[in-house]
Amino acid sequence: MDISVVKYSGEDTGRKISLSEEVFGIEPNDHAIYLDVKQFLANQRQGTHKSKERGEISGSTRKIKRQKGTGTARAGSIKSPVFRGGGRVFGPRPRNYSFKLNKKMKELARKSALTYKAKDNNIAIVEDLSFDAPRTKEYIKMLNALSLGDKKTLLVLPEGNKNVVLSGRNVQNTKVITADSLNTFDVLHADNLILSESSLEKIDNLLKK
Structure with missing residues (x-):
């Protein structure tokens, strides 16, 4: 599946990038998604009620x-x-709600979630972002240029970028993470994924095993 690469100003670069069938084109497994989301939410619970x-x-x-x-x-x-x-x-007594989930099951769930987004054409690929300083207005301008200003979005970066994270921190219904922090819940919770061009290689390396 080929997707056009755009600048964060919304302009088309004229280039296209192919999404890996092993990650974005598998047969989705709904039960794996259910288990991974259930574990993610369980891990968020403090369990300090008493x-x-x-x-x-x-x-x-x-x-x-x-x-x-x-x-x-x-x-x-x-x-x-x-x-x-x-x-x-x-x-109620203090307890630990976390439970074990096999690594392959978690990988299958993430691939399934990414496949659903690819099938629904809810993935945008942008050139690597580089803000000189934290600029919330620039981040909002990027979302509007991609016609995603009123959507829940998840921006995936190849590695941590403090200026980009701070720029998107105060924007409602948006989240910025790195490729190695990609999880099923965040992918499904967002209406649209915004993938930095360099993050695709990292995602493939993490899930092509």
């Missing part, structure tokens, strides 16, 4: 009323979960 159970509540352990003859249920402690201010039954 509520106090009856053994952790501060309060008297005195029996609050006699066992029989009250006409109501027996009660042995004010810390019982049935009373206001008592402990919570089976409340």
